[in-house]
Amino acid sequence: MNNKKVAVIGAGIIGVTTAYELSLKGFKVTVFDKNQTCSEESSFANGGVISPGYITPWASPAIFKRLMQEQFAKHASILMHFPSLETLSWLGKSIKASKSERYWRHRQALQKLALMTQKRLKELVQSLGIEVEQSQGYNVIYRSERHLEMAKSSLPYLTDLGIPFQILDKEGLLQKEPALESDTPFSGAIHFPEDQIANCRQFALALRDEAEKLGVVFEFKSNVEPLSADNPKRLVVNSKPLFFDHVVVCSGIGSVKLLNQLSLPIPMTPVYGYSMTAIIKEPLDAPRCGILDEKYKVTISRQGNRIRVGGIMEFGGEPKAQSPKAIQTLYKVLEDWFPKATDMGQQIQVWKGARAMLPKGSPIVGQTPFDGLWLNLGHGSSGWATSCGSAQVLSGMMAQDIPDTDWLELALN
Numbered sequence: 001m002n003n004k005k006v007a008v009i010g011a012g013i014i015g016v017t018t019a020y021e022l023s024l025k026g027f028k029v030t031v032f033d034k035n036q037t038c039s040e041e042s043s044f045a046n047g048g049v050i051s052p053g054y055i056t057p058w059a060s061p062a063i064f065k066r067l068m069q070e071q072f073a074k075h076a077s078i079l080m081h082f083p084s085l086e087t088l089s090w091l092g093k094s095i096k097a098s099k100s101e102r103y104w105r106h107r108q109a110l111q112k113l114a115l116m117t118q119k120r121l122k123e124l125v126q127s128l129g130i131e132v133e134q135s136q137g138y139n140v141i142y143r144s145e146r147h148l149e150m151a152k153s154s155l156p157y158l159t160d161l162g163i164p165f166q167i168l169d170k171e172g173l174l175q176k177e178p179a180l181e182s183d184t185p186f187s188g189a190i191h192f193p194e195d196q197i198a199n200c201r202q203f204a205l206a207l208r209d210e211a212e213k214l215g216v217v218f219e220f221k222s223n224v225e226p227l228s229a230d231n232p233k234r235l236v237v238n239s240k241p242l243f244f245d246h247v248v249v250c251s252g253i254g255s256v257k258l259l260n261q262l263s264l265p266i267p268m269t270p271v272y273g274y275s276m277t278a279i280i281k282e283p284l285d286a287p288r289c290g291i292l293d294e295k296y297k298v299t300i301s302r303q304g305n306r307i308r309v310g311g312i313m314e315f316g317g318e319p320k321a322q323s324p325k326a327i328q329t330l331y332k333v334l335e336d337w338f339p340k341a342t343d344m345g346q347q348i349q350v351w352k353g354a355r356a357m358l359p360k361g362s363p364i365v366g367q368t369p370f371d372g373l374w375l376n377l378g379h380g381s382s383g384w385a386t387s388c389g390s391a392q393v394l395s396g397m398m399a400q401d402i403p404d405t406d407w408l409e410l411a412l413n
């Protein structure tokens with residue numbers, strides 16, 4: 001039992017899973033969040049996809065071509081407002097990180113984390129009796145032959161990692177997803193039988209209860225002020241100073257402000273995304289599991305009696321302003337694949353969230369040059385899929401069960 005006092009800043013999915021794992025290692029954990037409860041920001045209404053088969057860093061060799069091509073299209077997966085100098089410099093770093101060899105290293109690190117998350121999620125759901133809306137299987141649909149062929153070229157790599165998949169033609173996909181609109185043209189799909197959809201927020205709320213049973217204290221409505229370079233283990237919370245043996249920053253996009261006095265190399269930018277959630281009208285007309293429309297990078301998932309459509313990468317713009325073009329793209333993809341799943345006239349919940357994105361597209365998990373200051377942040381597009389895995393890695397490093405050298409791709413550098 002090490003009994004050291006740890007502050008976790010942030011109660012999104014990363015903070016909650018990290019607090020839980022740290023507590024199992026014997027740390028005395030307090031979680032601070034400025035919101036009223038957990039999972040109120042990026043972890044609120046994400047796509048729910050946990051796909052070790054498909055998970056890829058944002059900075060892929062093909063993405064920049066796509067970014068240029070899509071700016072004038074009616075429907076687009078990437079939206080760019082007039083870019084600031086900061087955004088341009090961030091994109092420059094991203095282009096470097098997308099170079100083939102680095103891309104594959106980052107992709108492998110993400111896949112390892114996603115596989116760990118899947119395993120851990122299953123263990124926790126079973127052992128703790130957590131109820132979470134889940135469905136099994138993920139279909140990545142390619143509208144063009146060229147993109148399907150490109151995707152096929154990376155399949156041997158998945159075989160090496162032991163990730164099962166199946167290439168499907170139209171009939172094969174309709175067997176998996178009988179409600180799919182068969183008139184929408186597509187070239188084929190890759191089916192990942194072990195990948196899954198699960199409700200991130202529901203899990204975070206349930207795991208918070210379990211963490212509390214282990215003694216973790218959650219302090220909500222608690223704003224933490226930017227950490228000081230003199231002593232980052234001294235927190236100022238709602239104007240009150242508090243001292244800890246370790247501090248773990250899991251603050252999503254809020255990490256930028258929290259860490260700005262420490263001069264750490266963390267070039268994080270918000271990349272906004274959208275989701276629409278609606279009640280399913282007729283279950284037989286809805287998806288059975290998860291699909292990704294690869295052209296628009298939009299996911300459609302079933303979460304209990306609701307359908308959720310999510311995606312879009314928006315650079316710049318106001319955090320609260322919703323882009324009509326983004327929402328139209330989500331509607332288009334839903335109508336293309338499951339036009340009868342929901343009543344479009346009913347109340348549809350539209351949500352906009354900020355992905356805390358690093359240029360390389362994989363997170364930072366590990367220690368900083370400041371004694372006792374640790375990071376688990378920058379999970380970008382895949383923080384749900386990397387949550388339980390990164391929490392295990394970080395808690396293992398802090399308890400000195402895992403050497404940092406095992407996870408150099410996630411190190412701060």
Ligand SMILES: Cc1cc2nc3c(=O)[nH]c(=O)nc-3n(C[C@H](O)[C@H](O)[C@H](O)COP(=O)(O)OP(=O)(O)OC[C@H]3O[C@@H](n4cnc5c(N)ncnc54)[C@H](O)[C@@H]3O)c2cc1C
Pocket residue numbers: 009010011012013014015032033034035038039040041042043044045046047048049050222223224225250251252253254255258272273274275299310311352353354355356377378379380381382383384385386
């Ligand atoms: C549209 C969309 C769809 C997505 N779909 C998927 C998906 O299908 N699968 C997937 O794996 N990922 C997906 N993601 C990404 C995923 O949602 C995020 O990576 C993940 O939620 C990040 O979790 P987090 O805990 O790091 O951040 P957050 O959930 O944002 O949590 C950070 C917390 O820190 C708190 N905080 C910040 N600063 C302070 C401060 N100074 N004091 C106190 N508290 C503070 C905030 O209040 C917040 O609660 C999606 C994202 C979007 C936007």
